[in-house]
Amino acid sequence: MEVDEEPNLLDLPNEVLLQVFRRLPRHDIFFGIAHVNHRFRSLVQRNLKTIRLFDAHCHVNIVDNRPLTKYRDDGTDPIATYSFTLFDRRGPEFTQKRRLCLRGNDVKYKELHISHLYDSKMQSQFERAGNGHDVTVSPKTATTLLSYMNLQAIRIQVRKQCKRESKRIEDDFFENCLRFLERMCSRVEIKSLLLCSKNILFPWQLGQKSLFKLSSLQNLQNLILENMTTFDPRFLKLATRNLASLQFRLDPRHRMELDQLQVSPIDGSLLKTLSAASVYRLDFSAYSEVAQVVTSIDAVDMCYFIENWHFSPKPWIIKGISFNSQVSIDDFRLAAYKILPSNFAIPFPYCRFQTCHRKSIDIVLEVACYANGTATQWIFRTGHLNSC
Structure with missing residues (x-):
C-alpha cells in the first residue's frame, strides 16, 4: 500500500501559500518566511495589505x-x-x-x-x-x-x-x-x-x-492636544463617529510659566459639536490645574448642552466632560432659572445639579462644580439615578 507523501511547501501554488502565511505569527512571516527564497519574499512583499x-x-x-x-x-x-x-x-x-x-x-x-x-x-x-x-x-x-x-x-x-x-x-x-x-x-x-x-x-x-489632514482621519479614537494654546477647534472638522476621547492639556512646565490670564479658543461651539455627535462614553477634558487658562464656555452654553442632552433621541452616556471656566455657581443658577424648565437642573448638595433624560428617568446627567482655590472646574457626566 502506497503512502501519500506530504506536499512540498515549495510546490504549492501562490494562492495556497498565501493562505498559509496569513495564519503564521508576524515574526515568522517577516523574519523567517520572507528570507527563505526570492519567491517567498516577493509573495510577502506583494501582499502586505492583506497580511497581518x-x-x-x-x-x-x-x-x-x-x-x-x-x-x-x-x-x-x-x-x-x-x-x-x-x-x-x-x-x-x-x-x-x-x-x-x-x-x-x-x-x-x-x-x-x-x-x-x-x-x-x-x-x-x-x-x-x-x-x-x-x-x-x-x-x-x-x-x-x-x-x-x-x-x-x-x-x-x-x-x-x-x-x-x-x-x-x-x-x-x-x-x-x-x-x-x-x-x-x-x-x-x-x-x-x-x-x-x-x-x-x-x-x-x-x-x-x-487641519484638513487632521479632519480626514476616519479611524481616530483618541486625540490629545498638549500645550496647543492657540489651537481653535472651530477650524477642526473631526470625524466624530469613532472619537471617544478628546483631551486639551498642559505639561507641568507650561503650567508653571503661565503668569497671566489666558482665554483658550474653546467655546460653546465645541459643546454643540460634541452633543451633535453623541459619541458613546465620550471622555473630553479641557481642564488645567492653573487658573490662568480658562475656556470661553459660558453658562448659556452649558444650559443649551443640558437641554440638547435631555431631548436627544436616546440617553447619551458620557464618561466625562470637564473644563475650566469663569462661570460661578451663581452664574449657572441664574442662567438655568432663565433658560431651562424647573426640572432640568435640580440642585443637589456639594454644588451639583441633575436632570433626567426624557425617555429614561433612570439615566441622569450630573453637572458638578469644583473650585479648589486656583481653578474652577465644571464636569458633566451621566449615570444611573441611584448611583449619582
Whole structure:
C-alpha cells in the first residue's frame, strides 16, 4: 500500500501559500518566511495589505530654528526624527499605551530611529533586541522594516525656536509627516494621536493642509492636544463617529510659566459639536490645574448642552466632560432659572445639579462644580439615578 507523501511547501501554488502565511505569527512571516527564497519574499512583499502587520507607534520630533525662511516640505528643513516601537496586543498595558500615545509595549523589539532627509538619504539606526548599542542600517533596510508596520498611534512634538517676525507662524509639518509615514508604512490606521507644542513663547500652529489632514482621519479614537494654546477647534472638522476621547492639556512646565490670564479658543461651539455627535462614553477634558487658562464656555452654553442632552433621541452616556471656566455657581443658577424648565437642573448638595433624560428617568446627567482655590472646574457626566 502506497503512502501519500506530504506536499512540498515549495510546490504549492501562490494562492495556497498565501493562505498559509496569513495564519503564521508576524515574526515568522517577516523574519523567517520572507528570507527563505526570492519567491517567498516577493509573495510577502506583494501582499502586505492583506497580511497581518506589526502594530506600531511613532514618535516624531521636530525642531524648527530657521524663522526667516519658508520651510521645505521634502523632509530636509526642518529635519524630522522618527522613532518607531511596536505594540503587543497580548502584553500588559497595551490599551492604555496606545490610547495615551506612549511607546510600544513589545519589549522583544527595540526602537527604529530614522532622520528623514529624503528617501534615498534617510539616516537610520536600529536597536537590536538584547544589544545596548544602535546599529546603522541602510535606507533600503529601513524601508523594508517600515513596510512591515501598521501605524496605529503617533506622537508629534514641535519645538519652534523662532521670533514673532517668523515666516513660519503657521506650518504644515503635521501633513508632511503623515504623507511620509503613509508612503513608507504599508498601513496607517491612526487610532490615537498626540500633538505637542514645546515652546510656550512661540506655540505650534497648524496650517490649512494640516487641519484638513487632521479632519480626514476616519479611524481616530483618541486625540490629545498638549500645550496647543492657540489651537481653535472651530477650524477642526473631526470625524466624530469613532472619537471617544478628546483631551486639551498642559505639561507641568507650561503650567508653571503661565503668569497671566489666558482665554483658550474653546467655546460653546465645541459643546454643540460634541452633543451633535453623541459619541458613546465620550471622555473630553479641557481642564488645567492653573487658573490662568480658562475656556470661553459660558453658562448659556452649558444650559443649551443640558437641554440638547435631555431631548436627544436616546440617553447619551458620557464618561466625562470637564473644563475650566469663569462661570460661578451663581452664574449657572441664574442662567438655568432663565433658560431651562424647573426640572432640568435640580440642585443637589456639594454644588451639583441633575436632570433626567426624557425617555429614561433612570439615566441622569450630573453637572458638578469644583473650585479648589486656583481653578474652577465644571464636569458633566451621566449615570444611573441611584448611583449619582
